Amino acid sequence: MRALLRLAWQSAMNRRFTLGLTVFSIALSTFMLLGVERLRADVRESFTSAVSGTDLVVGARTGSVQLLLYSVFRVGAATNNIRWHSVQDIAGMRGVAWTIPLSLGDSHRGYPVLGTSSAYFQHFRYGSAQPLRLREGKPFEDLFDAVLGADVARQLGYKLGDRITLTHGAGGPINATEHDDKPFVVSGILAPTGTPVDRTVHISLEAMEALHVDWKAGMRIPGQNVDAQAVREMDLRPRNVTALLVGLQSRAQVFSVQRQINNYRGEPLMAVLPGVAMDELWRVIGTGEKSLLLMSGLVAFVSLLGMVAVVLAGLNERRRELAVLRAVGARPWHVVGLLALEGALTTVLGVIIGVIALVASALLAGPWLLNQFGLVLSIGNITTMQWWILAGLLATGFIASLLPGWRAYRLSLVDGLSPPV
Structure with missing residues (x-):
């Protein structure tokens, strides 16, 4: 040898x-x-790592794949919203550690706008349980602050302090209505995550309500135009949200809490396990x-x-x-x-x-x-x-x-x- x-x-x-x-x-x-x-x-x-650490995704009764698509991937629309009273009831259920409300519907130059609370930046996880990290700036503190995903800021060339206006609805090229009476200021830009978060404009739930105080049934109310200064003095507590992310105190309680939500008498709701819904969605795409x-x-x-x-x-x-x-x-x-x-x-x-x-x-x-x-x-x-x-x-x-x-x-x-x- x-x-x-x-x-x-x-x-x-x-x-x-x-x-x-x-x-x-x-x-x-x-x-x-x-x-x-x-x-x-x-x-x-x-x-599969678009959302991590979330035990249940809650929304109006529909298919589990559809619920996952609009709540996590910002694709499609919900069949119905969740009343804010129901959100509070779910947050008070035994075994629930935290909730993240999600309010969707508007857009900015083709990117979805997400109304949420400060819990989003505290509890949302992706990948291997990685938290969201701001590349620069800070989460929204003023009513009209916006936090941009990495792709939004890079593709549109935004930086801190820039003023942006949001579009009502999906923002198609025809008949797109701008909320130009209530501009937002870019207060933060998130670090890249490789998830739909990068392609999302984040605002507060109160800001989402402020945008629509003079709207009804998807249309501006004729003769009403509440400007940005006047809306600050109004009651902006959210009336409903699109979906809800739920984190539990123990994984052993997931089926118990899921059953409580599915049997909730206040309104027809459904709770799905994101991992199971991800597998169903992956078999499709x-x-x-x-x-x-x-x-x-x-x-x-x-x-x-x-x-x-x-x-x-x-x-x-x-x-x-x-x-x-x-x-x-x-x-x-x-x-x-x-x-x-x-x-x-x-x-x-x-x-x-x-x-x-x-x-x-x-x-x-x-x-x-x-x-x-x-x-x-x-x-x-x-x-x-x-x-x-x-x-x-x-x-x-x-x-x-x-x-x-x-x-x-x-x-x-x-x-x-x-x-x-």
């Missing part, structure tokens, strides 16, 4: 350029395979994950074929070398063992370089990907599929080296000491 190692090293030094191309090909294959698989896993992780998985398999197939082709292509320049080895007494297993050992070492080196390149790229590009695309890369969590990919690359590299070894042995029998024509 020592002699084979020394011989393999000397042979490698004589073929530095070809060997370098082979190592580069394997490293690139490793980088692409693990990168696609990591991307596939992180896309699902980013989706998880085609993208399957596409990435298919892409990963195609990349694996093409990459491994390329690796075998590179090894076989380098065989012709070694026919004289192998013929000399046979002439000086090398046995068949020496020839096969030499190429198998070279292939195994080359594969290991290429895989190591590919893994290092992937980790380095993720560390360097991770903040940029989070800011530009809201994608969180979690390099530390190695998936089962990634372990299988690494094992498959190493095994295939070794098997790929056996085929050239067997072919080299057959060629050496007929080549003798003459160079190939």
